[in-house]
Amino acid sequence: xxxxxxxxxRRHNLSVVLRLVHRSGAASRSQLTRVTGLNRSTIAALVxxxxxxxxxxEREPSSTNQVGRPSxxxxxxxxxxxxxxxPEIDAVTIGIVGLDGQVHRRVRYPTDQSPSVLxxxxxxxxxxxxxxxxxxxxxxxxxxxxxxxxLVRAHDGLVRHAPHLGWIDEPLAEMLEAATGYxxxxxxDASLGAMAERFFGAGKGIxxxxxxxxxxxxxxGGMIVGGAPAGGIxxxxxxxxxxxxxxxxxxxSAGIRGTLEAEVTRRELLExxxxxxxxxxxxxxxxxxxxxPEVRAEVNRQIDHLAVALAGAINILNPQVVVLGxxxxxxxxxxxxxxxxxxxKHSLDAAFGTxxxxxxxxxxxxxxxxxxxxAFEGLLDDPAGLPAGVPAGTPAESP
Amino acid sequence: xxxxxxxxxRRHNLSVVLRLVHRSGAASRSQLTRVTGLNRSTIAALVxxxxxxxxxxEREPSSTNQVGRPSxxxxxxxxxxxxxxxPEIDAVTIGIVGLDGQVHRRVRYPTDQSPSVLxxxxxxxxxxxxxxxxxxxxxxxxxxxxxxxxLVRAHDGLVRHAPHLGWIDEPLAEMLEAATGYxxxxxxDASLGAMAERFFGAGKGIxxxxxxxxxxxxxxGGMIVGGAPAGGIxxxxxxxxxxxxxxxxxxxSAGIRGTLEAEVTRRELLExxxxxxxxxxxxxxxxxxxxxPEVRAEVNRQIDHLAVALAGAINILNPQVVVLGxxxxxxxxxxxxxxxxxxxKHSLDAAFGTxxxxxxxxxxxxxxxxxxxxAFEGLLDDPAGLPAGVPAGTPAESP
DNA sequence: GTCGATTTGTAGCGTTCTGCAACGTATCAC
DNA sequence: GTGATACGTTGCAGAACGCTACAAATCGAC
Numbered sequence: 075x076x077x078x079x080x081x082x083x084r085r086h087n088l089s090v091v092l093r094l095v096h097r098s099g100a101a102s103r104s105q106l107t108r109v110t111g112l113n114r115s116t117i118a119a120l121v122x123x124x125x126x127x128x129x130x131x132e133r134e135p136s137s138t139n140q141v142g143r144p145s146x147x148x149x150x151x152x153x154x155x156x157x158x159x160x161p162e163i164d165a166v167t168i169g170i171v172g173l174d175g176q177v178h179r180r181v182r183y184p185t186d187q188s189p190s191v192l193x194x195x196x197x198x199x200x201x202x203x204x205x206x207x208x209x210x211x212x213x214x215x216x217x218x219x220x221x222x223x224x225l226v227r228a229h230d231g232l233v234r235h236a237p238h239l240g241w242i243d244e245p246l247a248e249m250l251e252a253a254t255g256y257x258x259x260x261x262x263d264a265s266l267g268a269m270a271e272r273f274f275g276a277g278k279g280i281x282x283x284x285x286x287x288x289x290x291x292x293x294x295g296g297m298i299v300g301g302a303p304a305g306g307i308x309x310x311x312x313x314x315x316x317x318x319x320x321x322x323x324x325x326x327s328a329g330i331r332g333t334l335e336a337e338v339t340r341r342e343l344l345e346x347x348x349x350x351x352x353x354x355x356x357x358x359x360x361x362x363x364x365x366x367p368e369v370r371a372e373v374n375r376q377i378d379h380l381a382v383a384l385a386g387a388i389n390i391l392n393p394q395v396v397v398l399g400x401x402x403x404x405x406x407x408x409x410x411x412x413x414x415x416x417x418x419k420h421s422l423d424a425a426f427g428t429x430x431x432x433x434x435x436x437x438x439x440x441x442x443x444x445x446x447x448x449a450f451e452g453l454l455d456d457p458a459g460l461p462a463g464v465p466a467g468t469p470a471e472s473p
Numbered sequence: 474x475x476x477x478x479x480x481x482x483r484r485h486n487l488s489v490v491l492r493l494v495h496r497s498g499a500a501s502r503s504q505l506t507r508v509t510g511l512n513r514s515t516i517a518a519l520v521x522x523x524x525x526x527x528x529x530x531e532r533e534p535s536s537t538n539q540v541g542r543p544s545x546x547x548x549x550x551x552x553x554x555x556x557x558x559x560p561e562i563d564a565v566t567i568g569i570v571g572l573d574g575q576v577h578r579r580v581r582y583p584t585d586q587s588p589s590v591l592x593x594x595x596x597x598x599x600x601x602x603x604x605x606x607x608x609x610x611x612x613x614x615x616x617x618x619x620x621x622x623x624l625v626r627a628h629d630g631l632v633r634h635a636p637h638l639g640w641i642d643e644p645l646a647e648m649l650e651a652a653t654g655y656x657x658x659x660x661x662d663a664s665l666g667a668m669a670e671r672f673f674g675a676g677k678g679i680x681x682x683x684x685x686x687x688x689x690x691x692x693x694g695g696m697i698v699g700g701a702p703a704g705g706i707x708x709x710x711x712x713x714x715x716x717x718x719x720x721x722x723x724x725x726s727a728g729i730r731g732t733l734e735a736e737v738t739r740r741e742l743l744e745x746x747x748x749x750x751x752x753x754x755x756x757x758x759x760x761x762x763x764x765x766p767e768v769r770a771e772v773n774r775q776i777d778h779l780a781v782a783l784a785g786a787i788n789i790l791n792p793q794v795v796v797l798g799x800x801x802x803x804x805x806x807x808x809x810x811x812x813x814x815x816x817x818k819h820s821l822d823a824a825f826g827t828x829x830x831x832x833x834x835x836x837x838x839x840x841x842x843x844x845x846x847x848a849f850e851g852l853l854d855d856p857a858g859l860p861a862g863v864p865a866g867t868p869a870e871s872p
Numbered sequence: 873g874t875c876g877a878t879t880t881g882t883a884g885c886g887t888t889c890t891g892c893a894a895c896g897t898a899t900c901a902c
Numbered sequence: 903g904t905g906a907t908a909c910g911t912t913g914c915a916g917a918a919c920g921c922t923a924c925a926a927a928t929c930g931a932c
Contacts, residue, residue: 077486077509079890080917087476087918104880110476113920114880142879143927225823234823282706297789299698306791307681310824313788318781318819321720330819382717386785389712390696392705420717420729424624424633425709478919479888486890503909512891517910541908542898 087112088457091120091148095130096454097273099174100149102135121148128214129154129173129457150174155209156449157202157218157256158442160263161194163238163291168201169439170213171446173453175274177439179205191233191244199253218250219448220260221267221441223291228309231260237327238291259448261305263287265312266444267434268296269303271397274443275435282393286314286384287434288400292327293335297391319382337379340401346372354437358404374412377405381416385426388417392425399434406433486511487856490519490547494529495853496672498573499548501534520547527613528553528572528856549573554608555848556601556617556655557841559662560593562637562690567600568838569612570845572852574673576838578604590632590643598652617649618847619659620666620840622690627708630659636726637690658847660704662686664711665843666833667695668702670796673842674834681792685713685783686833687799691726692734696790718781736778739800745771753836757803773811776804780815784825787816791824798833805832 078086090110095101101109107117124130132146150173158169166189170179183197202209202218209215224236231247247258268277268285277283281301287294293315297304305311315335316328324336344352346369347360361373384396398406406413410431418426436443452459477485489509494500500508506516523529531545549572557568565588569578582596601608601617608614623635630646646657667676667684676682680700686693692714696703704710714734715727723735743751745768746759760772783795797805805812809830817825835842851858 077489077511077515077890078482079511080482080919081890083477083479083482083889083918090476102880107880112476112478115882115921116476116919118881119918139929140879141877141929143881143925145880225821295789299703300701302699302701304698304703304790306824307793307827308791308823310821311789311791313791313821313824316788316819316821317785318718328821386716387789389715390694390710390786390789391703392707392710392712394706420715422624422709422712422715422727424707425705425712428706476919479890480919482889482918501909506909513910514892514912515890518889538900539908540900540906542896542910544909 085456085458087116087120088123089455091117092124092129092150092457093454095148095150096173096175096450100147102145102147103132104145106148124148124457127457129453151214152176153212153214154216154453155213156216156446158445158449159198159218159220159250160441160445161189161198161220161222161239163188163223166194166197166201167442168198169442169446170205170209171442173450175443177442180439180442188239191241191246191249194239195246195249195253198250202254202256215256216453217257217259217449218254219266219445219450220246220250220258221263221445221448222246222260223263223289223294225310225313226260226262228261228305231258233260234308234310257449257452259451261309261445261448262294262296262312263441263444264294265296265303265305265309266448267294267399267436267440268298268312268397268444269447270436270440270444271399271434272298272303273447275440276397276432277395280394282391283395283397284314284384284387284391284393285397285399285434286402288338288340288398288402288405290340293338293402297393299391314383314387317383317386319379334379334383338376338383338402338405342372343376343401343404354400354404357401358407361404361408373405373408377409377413378416380405381413382420384413385417385420388421388425388429393429395430395432397432397434399440403433406431484855484857486515486519487523488854490516491523491528491549491856492853494547494549495572495574495849499546501544501546502531503544505547523547523856526856528852550613551575552611552613553615553852554612555615555845557620557844557848558597558617558649559620559840559844560588560597560638561622562587565593565596565600566841567597568841568845569604569608570841572849574842574845576841579838579841587638590640590645590648593638594645594648594652597649601653601655614655615852616656616658616848617653618665618844618849619645619649619657620662620844620847621645621659622662622688622693624709624712625659625661627660627704630657632659633707633709656848656851658850660708660844660847661693661695661711662840662843663693664695664702664704664708665847666693666798666835666839667697667711667796667843668846669835669839669843670798670833671697671702672846674839675796675831676794679793681790682794682796683713683783683786683790683792684796684798684833685801687737687739687797687801687804689739692737692801696792698790713782713786716782716785718778733778733782737775737782737801737804741771742775742800742803753799753803756800757806760803760807772804772807776808776812777815779804780812781819783812784816784819787820787825787828792828794829794831796831796833798839802832805830 135144154173155170160167165182165184167182225234233241233244233246247260251258264287271277283298285296295314296312316333318332319334320332322332325331326333326335534543553572554569559566564581564583566581624633632640632643632645646659650657663686670676682697684695694713695711715732717731718733719731721731724730725732725734
């Protein structure tokens with residue numbers, strides 16, 4: 075419950091302008107005046123300050139087809155980037171992501187076995203050190219965002235429990251910060267996926283959204299509630315995978331019976347298809363192509379269970395859009411009608427009537443964009459907070 | 474995505490100060506400076522404006538036991554009230570609620586049968602007309618808030634579906650506004666209950682909270698997510714009653730099978746106890762007193778099903794507190810340990826570890842306070858928005 | 873190609889609100 | 903009573919935005 079003063083007004087307005095160009099990619103100054111409701115002269119001053127700080131650039135408009143003096147186009151500076159890190163069971167992926175959402179570079183560093191925290195940190199730090207020349211020459215790095223497949227405590231980036239990596243209570247953010255010298259934030263991968271889809275994917279402009287992702291190791295999710303990412307009190311929110319959907323004895327990765335994650339699995343789809351492995355696109359292709367009644371039965375079984383979980387979430391959250399990623403998107407693609415009517419059977423008409431079921435749009439860049447967004451958040455909240463025009467600090471010694 | 478100007482700063486600061494005294498009941502000016510971070514002189518000016526507008530009053534502190542010049546105590550004016558209306562299956566309740574959360578008056582108008590919208594509006598309007606003399610002499614009325622047992626569209630107060638009242642697509646707010654001349658807002662009763670408990674009851678100061686209420690006609694709920702009431706895209710959020718908790722064939726009021734509302738019912742508790750009817754306290758007494766194994770078995774069955782729904786909600790929302798009202802509070806009171814361990818069995822340790830399970834505290838005033846809060850919301854957001862001035866019939870101020 | 877209409881950038885001024893510093897005042901402890 | 907402390911009060915300065923007037927750039931009509 076804080077009061078605000080003039081400094082806050084300026085900060086807020088800078089933040090609003092930077093967020094707008096961050097999300098839209100580019101906007102004319104006159105568009106900014108209309109959207110923000112601020113005065114022309116104020117927008118001019120705000121944009122000038124953002125240009126000074128090296129966060130945005132102005133360029134002449136190309137051809138407007140409009141009467142009147144042309145308004146300069148404001149777009150995000152291509153030099154401002156965040157680093158994205160995503161440790162997985164078989165690799166650590168590191169990326170350079172621009173403030174405009176563009177993924178400049180992505181390095182996937184495969185590991186023989188599931189990496190320990192120390193290994194993951196060392197890999198990330200080594201890759202980042204390798205890029206440091208490029209980063210310092212061409213870019214201004216605001217920080218590092220880490221997408222972790224597990225529960226992450228929001229405020230300090232402690233990994234409480236990442237079952238598939240076998241991590242428990244690991245101070246990941248702290249370690250990576252010490253190893254690289256950049257500020258580090260970490261969050262659950264699916265929550266970041268939700269944020270990415272919301273801003274740059276299937277949920278553009280949506281204020282209430284549920285995102286569910288199906289991966290090799292289970293089902294995770296995230297939500298946007300009332301326009302803000304909902305993390306819960308400690309950042310553990312969004313665990314849709316452990317929602318109960320049946321009375322069966324199957325257990326999930328957390329040992330809970332009859333849950334979504336226990337009933338709806340990528341592994342079983344691959345098995346019934348007779349495939350050893352497949353990426354998301356291949357799986358979807360195979361499911362569509364198959365005419366086997368066994369495959370069909372398994373797909374139907376999984377769709378029906380997925381529907382129960384979705385209906386429950388929809389009844390509780392009344393969202394506008396449900397975004398499905400990974401193999402859940404494949405289930406939607408194969409039989410959207412069945413999924414829709416199954417959800418309808420378990421949900422309230424009023425709440426489900428307006429819901430759109432969408433497949434995720436961002437594909438393999440999803441987590442890079444989401445993690446980067448996490449790192450950008452501080453800058454977007456307070457564009458004047460960081461020192462203007464100065465790249466991030468010096469590297470510290472490795473642990 | 475709006476910019477802010479000077480007017481907004483002032484409005485925001487007035488709003489912050491009024492909200493603080495609204496929730497705390499009273500605070501010294503020096504406390505306000507500390508909490509808001511604003512300057513002494515600014516607080517003085519803000520409080521002076523709120524006093525001018527008749528929204529708060531200042532009084533001399535009684536005994537501070539502190540060195541230094543005593544700071545005036547700022548508290549909400551007792552003249553500012555909202556009207557609360559709650560149509561139910563067997564009565565319409567109307568109340569006068571102060572900005573300090575005090576319920577000045579409550580009138581329960583019983584009906585022979587479930588009232589139609591028109592009847593409910595007419596009853597409310599008649600009762601309010603009856604109070605009008607008092608209202609105009611002693612109070613300043615900011616508006617009417619209605620707590621409806623059903624789905625209500627947030628922005629215009631249309632009752633989409635109130636199953637127990639048999640209302641479908643009724644423009645309740647509009648009708649009551651026309652009948653009384655006061656601005657009217659309406660929302661789901663359980664969502665308002667969540668808000669009331671959050672500000673004045675078991676969830677004081679909590680930012681992430683789930684509220685579930687068990688009534689004669691079913692189970693409703695509401696949530697506070699990240700400090701804000703979560704209504705979803707149309708205000709239908711919080712329907713925990715229709716969460717699936719078993720594979721059984723029992724159906725709930727919406728015709729959905731195996732849901733919380735189908736399995737956990739007040740009626741069955743009364744039946745097994747051999748009671749014809751009982752209020753919440755009597756039911757709790759009877760359950761505690763009973764030694765019958767049948768009663769025990771039914772209680773356990775209901776607790777176990779309730780636990781599934783709570784666990785699902787906790788996994789998804791990661792709240793700090795779960796507040797149970799109505800007969801659900803009785804289940805908690807009878808065997809909190811069983812409920813706790815049953816929830817633990819279905820939820821993630823990290824998410825459930827920190828959750829407090831509480832009984833609702835506000836009892837019979839819950840919906841009056843919640844509905845009034847809805848009506849106050851506009852005033853709290855913009856204390857200067859309504860015409861300034863002194864309520865009618867106020868004695869002239871001394872020179 | 874010139875002229876008017878339209879839209880937007882730019883510069884200077886005024887308004888509003890908050891912060892700050894100095895001073896006044898009420899209470900407590902001795 | 904006297905000093906210390908905390909807070910209210912007053913006057914002034916600074917910061918940010920809106921407003922107005924003017925300049926500039928584009929389009930369309932003739």
